[in-house]
Amino acid sequence: MADSSLGPASSWTQANALLRKNLTFQKRNVKTNIRLVSFPFILCLLLVLIQNVVDRAFNSSDNKCGCACIRRNLNGDCEEERCGLEFSDLVQASSCPITSPPEWPPLLQLPAPEYRAVRTDFISFSDLPNESCRSTGSCPATFLLSGNNRSLGEIFSRNMFMGTFSINSSDIVGSLASGVIGSESKTEFSSFLDSAFFSDLPVYSVQSQCASNSSSSVPIQLSQINFTQELRCVQGLNLWRNSASEINDELYKGYRKGNSEGKINEIIGAYDFLNSDVNQFNVSIWYNSTFKNDTGNGPIGLVRVPRAVNLASNAYLQFLQGPGTQMLFEFVKEMPKTYTELRLDVSSLLGALFFSWVVLQLFPVVLTSLVYEKQQKLRIMMKMHGLGDGPYWMISYAYFLTISSIYMLCFVVFGSVIGLKIFTLNDYSIQFVFYFIYINLQISLAFLVAALFSSVKTAAVVAYICVFGTGLLGGFLFQFFVQDLSFPSKFESEDAVLVVKIASVLVILTLSSITYYETYSVLVGGWIIVMELYPGFALYRGLYEFGQYSFRGNYLGIDGMRWADLSDSGNGMREVLIIMVVEWLVVLLVAYYVDQVVSSGGGKGPLFFLQKFRKKPPSSFRRPSLRRQGSKVFVQMEKPDVVQEREKVEQLLLEPSTNHAIICDNLKKIYPGRDGNPEKLAVRGLSLALPPGECFGMLGPNGAGKTSFISMMIGLTKPTSGTAFVQGLDIKTDMDSIYTSMGVCPQHDLLWESLTGREHLLFYGRLKNLKGSALTQAVEESLKSVNLFHGGVADKQAGKYSGGMKRRLSVAISLIGDPKVVYMDEPSTGLDPASRNNLWNVVKRAKQGRAIILTTHSMEEAEVLCDRLGIFVDGSLQCIGNPKELKARYGGSYVFTMTTFADHEEEVENMVRHLAPNANRIYQISGTQKFELPKHEVRIADVFQAVENAKRKFDVFAWGLADTTLEDVFIKVARGAQAFNVLS
Structure with missing residues (x-):
């Protein structure tokens, strides 16, 4: 037996x-952990294999880069080999050093013919061609114009395109640059080789205006390639x-599926000249950014x-200076580059998807x-044995x-050891x-989401759907939003320089920012942040950034993210990082709050955190519960022993202190009606007092309310009204202290x-503040007492x-640590x-110094173990007392049984x-009959004498006289109470 003076743990x-x-x-x-850790290892090894x-x-x-032999010896062996762009095809040329990149005429992005x-029917303007x-294939390429001054806008319109265009054979690229050239081809990542001139599509x-024969062939030479x-x-x-709103509407309806008919009706772009005049030039430009080569990577x-x-x-400029004035846009070209090998880091390209699965696997x-x-x-169960929420x-x-x-440490270390660039190039800190x-954040989210599930299988299925669904949605949806936003950022930092240079040449030219981009950037950027509020997308975005920096670092031979x-x-x-930190703290607080309100047994009130600010009740807090009107009638219908217990x-x-371990004061539990069913009164005003050292047995048919009563006492559910005190503590407010x-x-x-x-007993013994040799001894005694040693x-x-x-183990757990109740x-x-x-x-020995409430369907067990019994029917206590008292009070009769021939039944x-x-x-x-004989009307000796006399008159095969059993009492009380409830 443990020392009861140890106090709560x-x-x-x-x-x-x-x-x-x-x-x-x-x-x-261990096996489960090995399977868990093997998943990222296998995934990393797969990436290495693909790499x-x-x-x-x-x-x-x-x-x-292509190479060729430029000098051979007499044997035909190559003595000198030279590599370079001139010896390469278009595929090999991408790795060659280019000290002087080619110059390409600037192009417009034109729609295909x-x-x-x-x-069309979905566009209301009639000035478009038929x-x-x-x-x-003769449809024109259309620009839309708008502004505050239409006449000025029409002047601008006439100045944009030249009437005729000719090619100078000595300077073909320069000739192309002087005209307005366009292509329907997509652009590449660089301008070393312009895709418009290396495809089957025309320029x-x-x-x-176009002449009748408007097609020609232009010879172009690039290094040694013609x-x-x-x-x-x-x-x-x-x-x-x-x-501008008309332009927006027409552009949207014409682009791809922007109209109800799903037809394509593309326009090159549009200009809004705003308040431009002779003194100032402000313009907003619409353009179609979807033609950029965006494959999702790189x-x-x-x-x-x-x-x-x-x-x-x-x-x-021509409006100001006349038609002969022109600001020549000669060419666009890339920066020179050294010899570069084709390098494609698979871990950087696939890392966002694959590693999202790896990290989310923990969820x-x-x-x-x-x-x-x-x-x-x-x-x-742990809480009921004293484990606090903290x-x-x-x-x-x-x-x-x-x-x-x-x-995660094993994952990063292993990925670094096998050389995955997404780990080795980015700063480890x-x-x-x-x-x-x-x-x-993921752990906090798991605590919060756990409140929504009561089945492990359901939780596992939903969780794994979220794991793989997040990765796929991140790769096929979220990533494209991110990449669409990254282009305008690049435009600001690079292409805007060109705009500034043009503005500096024309002193009075002050190009406005491209408002379409600004609006788009704000909207898309805002939606991306909203999407990142979902933790899975925040994870994907972070891994995507790691992948982008490591990809660029590997390609250019520089460091990754710093x-x-x-x-x-x-x-x-x-x-x-900011979103995840804020979400981590918020989700953790919400998860703790939900756990306190919902998941902790009967739960606490929604405003439980304000309890510390409430006024504490006075020390004499025990007061009899006020019963509703009509309670006198209810008390009058109760049996005297139940009324006596209530009193x-x-x-x-009313006493300032008491030594009773358990006091139940008019405890009630009502389950609300559902699906059209009426409410269920599970416990109807139970009053009960148990001193230490008493084992109280609760008897009753199934559905009588015994389990509901126990659930309220152990904190699984809250009482509807009334309360109970355990060791002087209220079950409504002090369950955490009662659990100890x-x-x-x-x-x-x-x-x-x-x-x-x-291990079960060691755990629960420690919760009861047992330590060292006392813990070991208590565990061994408990195991021996229930025959598990x-x-x-x-x-x-x-x-x-x-x-x-x-x-037996459950009984041993309930008794370890000397609990008082x-x-x-x-x-x-x-x-x-x-x-x-x-x-x-074991239970008999455990009664010493503690109160025990025991429910059972075994009348023999109730007689052997219980000092007092209470029979519970339809939520109310029908009788209470020790077994002998109950048998004397409710079973005041003998049971006489006799078996004879059927012809002698009347004589019996x-x-x-x-x-x-x-x-x-x-x-x-x-021929077998059983009778109840009131004890006050018969003497046992008279019964024996009557049976002896009967044996002389007719054959008696068997007979017996027995006292009332507890089972008889139980059946009698239960039937009587149920019959009364039916009548009432």
Whole structure:
């Protein structure tokens, strides 16, 4: 027996107990941990394998800069080999050094002939060409114009396109630059080789009018490569619109699926000249940015915007200086480059998707662990044995954080060791901060989401759907939003320089910012932040940024992400870190709040955190509950023993102190009606007082309310009205303190299947503040008392126990640590007679110094163990007292049984009536009759004499006289109460 003077366990003692239990539990799940850790290892190895395949393909001679032998010896062996652009094909040229990049004429992005704008039903403007031009391929390329001054806008319109265009054979590229050239081809990532001149698509010359024969071939030489480019004329058409909103509407309806018919009716772009006049030039430009080469990986492709800016600038310049004035836009070209190998880092390209799965893999692990404790009611079981919310949250959170940190550390270290660039190139301190913040957010989110599930299987399925769904949605949806936003940022930093240079040449030219981009950037950027509020997308964005920086670093031979890069406007890592930190704190607080209100047994009130500010009740807080009107009628219908118990409770509540362990004061529980059913009165005003050292037995039919009463007493549910005091503490407000001196043997065994019987008792013993040798001794005594000590049973996992062994272990758990109050809900269910008898002896010894409430369906068990009994029917206490009193009070009759031939049944009945005039026949079949004889009407000697006399008259095969059993009392009281409730 443990020392009862130890007092409740401190928070650190409880934390130590839970930590030891968690470590033991973790030790038993080695195989699960190996499977978990193997997932990122296998994924990393798969990336390495893919990387090797890609490297071999890229490092083949077909992809390296071309080489040729320029001098051979007499044997035909090459003595001198030279490599360079002139010896390469178009694929090999990308890796060659280019000291003097080629110059390309600036181009407009034109719609294909079959998509150019024409009159349609969904566009109301009639100044567009007829749809018949599409059959001949002669549809013009259209610009839209608007502004405050239409006449000035029309002047600008006439100045944009030249009437004729000719090619100077000595300077073909210069000739192309002097005209307005366009292409329907997509751009590439660089301008070393312009895609417009290396495709089967023609290059178009935009003119005000086109001659009948408007197609020609232009010879172009690039280094040693000669090719011919087809050049076609296309009419440029400028159309006026009254407002920017009309332009927006027409552009939207014409682009791809922006109209109800799903037709394509594209326009090159649009100009809004705003308040431009002779003294100032302000213009907003619309352009189609979707033609950039954006495959989802790597840098964003170029966009053909500079020529559109140049057209507007030249039109205004000619308005000021005359038609002969022109600001020549000669060419665009790339920066020179050295020899570069084709390098494609697979981990950087696929890291955002693959590694999102790796990190998110922890979420189902944490979630299912929390839901398992909830489903098996292990959390409330620990709480009922004294584990406070503070230690539980501290240790559980730290435990999951440690597991997650070890998992992520192994992941990063292994990825670095095998050489994945996404780890080796980016600053490890940024990676540490990012992963640390996210796993904290993920754990907090798991605690919050766990409140929504009560089934481990359901939680696991939903969690894994979220894991793989987040990765796929991130790769196929979220990433494209991010990349669409990154282009305008690039435009600001690079292409805007060109605009500034043009403005500096024209002193009075003050180009406005491109308002379409600004609006788009704000809207898309805002929506991206909203999307990043979902933790999975925040994780994906961070991994995407790591991948982009490592890809660029590997390609250019520089470092990846550093802390200074977080200030870059194009870097989304800073906003991701801020979002995750804020969400971590908010989600953690919300999760704790929800846990307190919903998940902690009966739960607390929504404003539980304000309780500390409320006025504390005076020391004489016990007062009898005020019963509703009509309670006098209810009391009058109660049996005298129940009324006496109620009066005893009221008297105890008026005393300033009492030594009673349990006092129930008019305790009621009403379950609200659902699905059209009326409300259910489970407990109807129960009043009960139990002193220490008493075992009180609750008897009653199924559905009588016994379990509801126990649930209120152990904190699983809250009473509808009334209350109860345990060791002087109110179950409504002080359950956390009550738990420290309470033991529970639930109706169903709540055990960890992977922990042994000894480990269960060690854990719960520590929660009861047992330490050292006292703990070891208490555990051994408990195991011996329930016959689980010998034969290695104590060290066998509970999942391998039989039902009876689990039941005995549950009883041992409820009694360890000397709890002052113990609740046992049908403790002997499923036990064989020998084990049941042994268990009874354990309970008898445990009664000393503690109050025990026991529910059972065994009348024999109730007589052997219980000092007092209460029969519970339809939620109310029908009678109360010790077994002898109940049998005397409600069973005041003998049961007389006699078996004869059927012909003598009447003679037997006459004999019984002669013995006891008020006898009641309760059974009759085939000569066997059973009678109840009132004790005050009959003497036992008279019964024996009457039977001897009867034997002389007729054959008596069997007879018996028995006192009333507890079972008879139970049946009589239950039937009487149920019949009364039916009548009422």
